[in-house]
Amino acid sequence: MKRNEMHFYQLLRDFLTDYLITKRNFSDKTARAYRQSLNLLRNYLREGKSISFDRMDFFCFSRSGIYDFLMWLKNTQKNSAQTLNLRLSAIKSFLKYCSEEDMELMPVYLDVASIHAFKGVKQPCVEYLTQEQLKLLFSLPDMTTRLGRRDRFFMIFAYETGARIQELLDLRLNCIIRGDTSVRVRIHGKGNKTRYVPLLGSTVKHLNSYLAGFHKSNSMDAFLFYTIHDSQKTQMQPGTVDYFLKKYGKRAHEADTAFPEGLHAHMFRHSIAMAMHKKGIPISYIRDFLGHSSIETTSVYSYSDEETITKALESVDLEGTIGKTVAKQKNWKGKEQYLLEYCGLS
Structure with missing residues (x-):
């Protein structure tokens, strides 16, 4: 499993099992609502897009992708505007948390944050300066x-x-x-x-x-x-x-x-992250510039100390220099239920 895919599961786990409960002090009922929203998205991707959970990553959180998901909830599941806004809010909260942990993900959050609430509900202001x-x-x-x-x-x-x-x-x-x-x-x-x-x-x-x-x-x-x-x-x-x-x-x-x-x-x-992004500077460079901070969950995956790893170096590492890590990644293949339990979604 790829490095950025593992990072997705680490962030998802920390958001659901630590951030909501410990940092935000949400009740079990509120945390369950967030979990349900993300599970609905997972089910939609599996049934509607043939994307299983062990293939899920931040590419699933594009503006158009999330909007299609909301339209599916509205038209197929007959969700009300209020329910749609709750689902959207949960996804935005997750992505905002991810962007605060990893500035490389700020464009992903801002992309989805631009989706307006249904029936004109006012959206929170994105916090960066022009x-x-x-x-x-x-x-x-x-x-x-x-x-x-x-x-x-x-x-x-x-x-x-x-x-x-x-x-x-x-x-x-x-x-x-x-x-x-x-x-x-x-x-x-x-x-x-x-x-x-x-x-x-x-x-x-x-x-x-x-x-x-x-x-x-x-x-x-x-x-x-x-x-x-x-x-x-x-x-x-x-x-x-x-x-x-x-x-x-x-x-x-x-x-x-x-x-x-x-x-x-x-x-x-x-602000500097968004300015660089708008100028077309590669996300990997922005990550290096800002000192991206990964979540260390060593029982799942050991992150490299490098801030930015080029494709060439990644290919070399995958073929020899990180042998045990590669073996561990391969063992994740097909273990969707284990991933669900690990992330707190089961």
Whole structure:
């Protein structure tokens, strides 16, 4: 079974057996409704498209595919608009969860999120900023003040690096790596993984300006972003970021009502991912850039430490270098019932 197929089952299992119950604290009845919706989709794919569960993957979650499924529920199963919206909401919730765990799946979620609810039920706003909205946001800080300059640089840096908020706040000056012709940022991310993000020339200029004003004589071990308490520089906390982002987000929404309400740091990560996707950059590159975080379920499958694996390397690995893993994958073939039990759908 292919690597991305295994990833699908891992995400599905975690969503149904952990996220809904533990993280969202849903009742058994509510969790059962989500499970039922995904089981209905599974049955539709098997009966209507001849796609068995052991062949199911994220390709089954295209906008057109989900819309066809909803039309099947409406016309064949005679579901009401309210029921259709519940099924659609469950699928969107699953895909949103997947996109938050794996940014490579953000386009899949956004594609399905664009399906309107039946009978004009309002859909939640997709949380990313357009290029015009980013320009508006970056124009708001008061550049004549120290905090204004800090806030603007933080927002620009968050967007250009695509880093998670804690990854940004954990950065130290020694994470800025300067080469002869380039500057990179070393980011320590989820799963104890390290990635290197190159900075564009314009971002380097913003960085140099920020360093000149905020790190004139600091050691290389100092935090890149800090606050001052009792005359001491301490690591900036997420609450500080939330505070100034909400302030600028409110002003941006007042200037343009299309600007999403409730600005938060993760929107910058979503925004750079969507901008890259719209420019035609391969999903595999976006995954590498963002530091894709896989779910490690070693009893099923051991993920490689590589962020991006080319087709050539995959073919080599499948023929020799990951022998035991390949054998385990082959053993999954035909074991649909085992997969159903593993994912919590049986």
